[in-house]
Each structure stands twice: as structure tokens, then as C-alpha cells.
Amino acid sequence: MVKFVFPRGLRLLTPAHFAFVFQRPQRTGTSQITILGRLNSMGHPRIGFTVAKRHVKRAHERNRIKRLTRESFRLHQHELPAMDFVVIVKKGITNIDNRNLKEALEKLWRRHCRLAQDS
Template sequence: MPSFTFSKALRLLTPSDFKPVFDQAPFRASHQYFMFLARSNGLENPRLGLVVAKKNARLAVQRNRIKRLVREAFRAYQHQLPPIDCVFLTRKGIDQLDNETLRKQIEQQLKRLIKKAGATQP
């Protein structure tokens, strides 16, 4: 049975991990309140990076809630995702969404990424 943990191997940790995704991201899944940027990473597994700006979610409680929901969705879909580096970026108004709506929107955009990035993988 596959593991659904979110270990360090599944995270973008350093600025040098994030930079290639920001500079050249052929795959994008955009929503009114957030965006996923992604690019192939040449590894065996997908990795996730989170950029939840204080400008878009003022309170730490809100930022932590958003990050938790994104990590949960990523863990659930990690075995369907091709080996990509994925960065989640927030936009204004994301703090107004309730958990259920945000979770559904995140999952919908992850499915779009699977479709886009999976089509180009060998």
C-alpha cells in the first residue's frame, strides 16, 4: 500500500529549489484566489513548495489553515502526480474562503496539473 506521508523528500525547501519553478514553469493551474506553478524535476516523486504571503492572508491562523489544506490535498494526490516541482501561490481574497470550498478548488486545480503535466511525461 502506498504511503501518504509528507516527508522532506516531497518538499521544496531552499530558494534554489524554488527558483527554477519561478523562472521556467511550463505548467500552470490558476484560480481566482491561488495559482500552482509546476515544472518537471527529473526525480522519482513530485515535490511541493508553499508561498502564502502575509499580504493575502493577514492572520497566522489563516495562513496555517491554507497551508494545511494544500498539504493534505497534495498528500492525497501525490501518487497520481508525475514527477514535478509544484509551487502554490496565494492571491488576494483567499482568506475569505471556507475550508470546504478551498479544499475543492485546490483538488480541482491539482487534477488539472495532473492532466497537463502527465500528458507531457514519457
């Protein structure tokens, strides 16, 4: 039975984890959101966020974006390759409603799956 949990082990926590992804990432993105990914040796995917205050002014909007992204990752974690992902939010993300954000994230997760298979 597949469990859809989001424990601490699925998060990028330290600056070293983020630096690892930023060294040589595979990029996929839209005009409002970019996901960087790099294969890891852990056997499962992990995720980290960068939601800058200069792009998303209000805390409740930053929290909404992170909550929806975490939920999307949690539901797709068993389909994703063993990669470390960093989600970078750009200007204009606050204009997207929840449904469109979920669809954009699903599209980006599929692209990362394809990129991982090709490499």
C-alpha cells in the same frame, strides 16, 4: 500498499528549488490560488508554498491554508506527475471555507496531471 506520508523529501526547501520552478512553469489557477509546476528528475512530486502576509494578514489563516494544501498534496501525491509545485496564494483566499478550498485544489491537481500528459 500505498503510504500517504509527507516526509521532508517531498518539500521544496531552498531558494534554488523555488527558482527552478519559477524559470519556466506550467500554470494553473483560480482567482484566489495559483499552482506553478515544472517537471523534475526526482521521480516524485514536491511542493512549496508562498503565502504572503500582505494577502493573508492573520497567522492562523496562513497556517490553515498551508495545512489544507499540504493535506491535499499528501492525499494526491501518488496520482501527481513527477513535478515540483509552488502554491501561490492571492488576495481573497481568506473568504473561502475549507470545503471549497479542498475542491479548488483537487481541480488544480487534475489540471496539472492533464498538462503533464500533454507535454
